[in-house]
Amino acid sequence: MGRYSKALSSYERSLEIQKIALPPNHPDLAASYNNIGAVYYNMGEYSKALSSYERSLEIQKIALPPNHPDLAGSYNNIGLVYENIGEYSKALSSYERSLQIRKIALPPNHSDLAHSYSGIGTVYDKMGEYSKALSYYEKAQDIWKKSLPSNHPHVALVKRNIDNVKKKM
Known part of the structure; x- marks a missing residue:
């Protein structure tokens, strides 16, 4: 914890300096809020993480084009928080928005697309909607098999998720 x-x-010190030196909606401020959110997330302080991620997203919406990949990352992070606190409909909404942006902004076999598919699959899995979960996990697997080495942890994780969801069906 230290x-x-x-x-x-x-x-937080960095953010205070940036607030003095930069305009109020500078993308670097959004990055700092995102970093703070990530620390809170890893500490399990989800309400603080959500607040930081949402502040990051607010700035990004002003500072960046509407389909910028950083926006997708923020929506994904917000989805992670909602997933971890059991607010699955909000998690799905955030993950789906992330996926929409990534489909526009990134090449079709980009690893970040697979992260979105996997996140959506995980939420459907937790909701007991196993056929939907399987479909999204398989989309993630297809991309990761093409974009990552076969021994990459993401490839192993999605295979395990597919195997587990098939057992539940």
């Missing part, structure tokens, strides 16, 4: 508090302190 490293998280040090990281948080450093990110």
Whole structure:
């Protein structure tokens, strides 16, 4: 926990300096809020993580084009928080928005698309909608098999998720 508090302190100091030096909707501020959100997320402080991720997204919506990949990342992070607190409909909405942006902004076999598909699959899995979960997991698997080495942890994870969801069907 000590490293998280040090990281948080450093990110917050950095943010205070940025607030003085940069315009209020500068993308670097969004990145700092995102980093702070990630620390809170890893600490399990989901309400603080959500607040930081949402602030990051607010700035990005002003500072960046509407289909910028950073927006997709923020929606994905917000989806992760909602998934972890059991608010699955909100998680799905965030993951789906992330996927929409990534489909526009990224090449069809980009690994980030697979992250979106996998996240949606996980939420459907947790909701007991196994056929939908399987479909999304398989989309993630197709991309990761093409874009990552066969021994990559994401490839193994999605295979395990597919095997587990098939057992539940």
